[in-house]
Amino acid sequence: MSKQTSAGRPSQPPRRTGGKPGRSGGRDVPQPGRSREGAGNRPSGGRPIAVDPARTVAYETLRAVTERDAYANLILPGMLRRARLRGRDAGLATELAYGALRGKGSYDAIIAAGTDRPLAEIDPAVLDALRLGVHQLLHMRVPPHAAVSTTVDLVRSVSGSGASRFANAVLRRVGERDEAEWMAKVAPDEQKNPDGNLSVRYSHPEWIVRALRDALRGSGRPADELPALLTAHNARPAVTVAALPGLSDVDEIVDGPHAQVGVLSPVAALLKGAPDDVAAIRQGRARVQDEGSQLVALGAANAPTVGPDRGIWLDLCAGPGGKAALLAALLSERHAAGLVGDDAELVAVESAEHRAGLVQQSLAAVPAAYDVRVRDGRTLGESEPGRYDRVLVDVPCTGLGALRRRPESRWRRTPSDLTSLAPLQRGLLESALAAVRPGGVVAYATCSPHPAETNLVVDDVLRGREDVERLDTPAVLRDLIGSRRLPDSDDLMLGDGPAVQLWTHLHGTDSMYLALLRRRA
Numbered sequence: 001m002s003k004q005t006s007a008g009r010p011s012q013p014p015r016r017t018g019g020k021p022g023r024s025g026g027r028d029v030p031q032p033g034r035s036r037e038g039a040g041n042r043p044s045g046g047r048p049i050a051v052d053p054a055r056t057v058a059y060e061t062l063r064a065v066t067e068r069d070a071y072a073n074l075i076l077p078g079m080l081r082r083a084r085l086r087g088r089d090a091g092l093a094t095e096l097a098y099g100a101l102r103g104k105g106s107y108d109a110i111i112a113a114g115t116d117r118p119l120a121e122i123d124p125a126v127l128d129a130l131r132l133g134v135h136q137l138l139h140m141r142v143p144p145h146a147a148v149s150t151t152v153d154l155v156r157s158v159s160g161s162g163a164s165r166f167a168n169a170v171l172r173r174v175g176e177r178d179e180a181e182w183m184a185k186v187a188p189d190e191q192k193n194p195d196g197n198l199s200v201r202y203s204h205p206e207w208i209v210r211a212l213r214d215a216l217r218g219s220g221r222p223a224d225e226l227p228a229l230l231t232a233h234n235a236r237p238a239v240t241v242a243a244l245p246g247l248s249d250v251d252e253i254v255d256g257p258h259a260q261v262g263v264l265s266p267v268a269a270l271l272k273g274a275p276d277d278v279a280a281i282r283q284g285r286a287r288v289q290d291e292g293s294q295l296v297a298l299g300a301a302n303a304p305t306v307g308p309d310r311g312i313w314l315d316l317c318a319g320p321g322g323k324a325a326l327l328a329a330l331l332s333e334r335h336a337a338g339l340v341g342d343d344a345e346l347v348a349v350e351s352a353e354h355r356a357g358l359v360q361q362s363l364a365a366v367p368a369a370y371d372v373r374v375r376d377g378r379t380l381g382e383s384e385p386g387r388y389d390r391v392l393v394d395v396p397c398t399g400l401g402a403l404r405r406r407p408e409s410r411w412r413r414t415p416s417d418l419t420s421l422a423p424l425q426r427g428l429l430e431s432a433l434a435a436v437r438p439g440g441v442v443a444y445a446t447c448s449p450h451p452a453e454t455n456l457v458v459d460d461v462l463r464g465r466e467d468v469e470r471l472d473t474p475a476v477l478r479d480l481i482g483s484r485r486l487p488d489s490d491d492l493m494l495g496d497g498p499a500v501q502l503w504t505h506l507h508g509t510d511s512m513y514l515a516l517l518r519r520r521a
């Protein structure tokens, strides 16, 4: 292990010039899996440095997110496969990468307090490694000496010994306090700057802290739930599976060591192990899907129509196809039961071609009639007015309700995203209302709880319209949930309607919003 160079604040290592540390194929970059046998890297011709594969994969993930704007949830599975990491090693790599990305706001404040230079002047490749080290020191049960030495080795292997001495000094300083002590030192004063305090303590940008407080108030929840919500965004979500009706069922999935029944959704199971361990998932008969998303699709399929439902259904924003697969399975089940005729079909519209390809894949295992179209959903209402019995419109949004699943997204979004998507959201809802037949149902959904993307959009579009009624969404969801209950409460906390806002800290789901609407017959 390197030695700390000075008793005071660590000084800045020389910034690397030329080449991009951390880029795949770069000079000193450890390749995932290469160092499994301890071969390690030899940056300066000295002793080989063994960098363990899980930390290497986590580090490479952070570098890709920082340098290439990659999405951790999209690149990590491939990196784990290439490094042949499974089981506990894969779990460690994931926890390290996701934890460091989520905790960046808090960790950067701590790192800044441990050096005499501004963060902006630290080599980004070294800063990413420090974030991994701080996460291990303050949030994981990694022994402090291992957290420091593995990070220092990592820094040496990618940036050389000057940088590794700097990293060693910073991390030793960080290790002198626990997280609570660091927060007391670096978070702004709670009285003078409450949002700044929450921002640093819970590692969320300040504008998101404010937006989520507005969201709680806007849906009738007390603002003092905010710390619980922010905490829930930093917890690793359970892996939830939807057993596709007619193809699989919850009993099949929980019959074995890998799963237990879900909490609210009648088709949900919670996985204990990896999705690949479950045969129904490998065969496309069950899918990894948040319980909130399951309830949205089930609500869209079960809201009461006026007049018979012929099974002509539309998913207007279908990619990547999670809810479309559940809708198609429900449709196929109803067809098998003779509840809908042979002309029943799910039309799945998606404007992005590659995402339409994912919809196609997600529907492949379902024996329903479906038609995937690459198209702007805003044109459907005009081209097929009044055709559909049911329309799900799960609009593009900020994703503020799914921050726990996309660890870097909180740092990428900007306040203007809250309003810039509004015209598209309104246009899609208007198109959905035009495409549904009189007596048919439109389900407007977002994975954001912010009023600018939820109630305000619905209110705006319905203003002055007599031909649309709001259905009692809590009642529809209560029917689906049946006797299931939240672990600590008899109250399902679905609110007074007419729409439903689910909350991560209350329901354990993504904070999904659902408004069920019906064209008057």
Ligand SMILES: C[S@@+](CC[C@H](N)C(=O)[O-])C[C@H]1O[C@@H](n2cnc3c(N)ncnc32)[C@H](O)[C@@H]1O
Pocket: 293, 316, 317, 318, 319, 320, 321, 322, 323, 324, 349, 350, 351, 352, 355, 375, 376, 377, 378, 394, 395, 396, 397, 424, 447
């Ligand atoms: C929130 S996602 C839908 C998630 C999907 N319902 C699921 O459960 O897998 C919104 C989708 O709408 C797509 N989209 C954006 N603008 C669109 C438009 N004008 N017409 C149709 N789809 C659009 C996006 O590409 C994105 O795939």
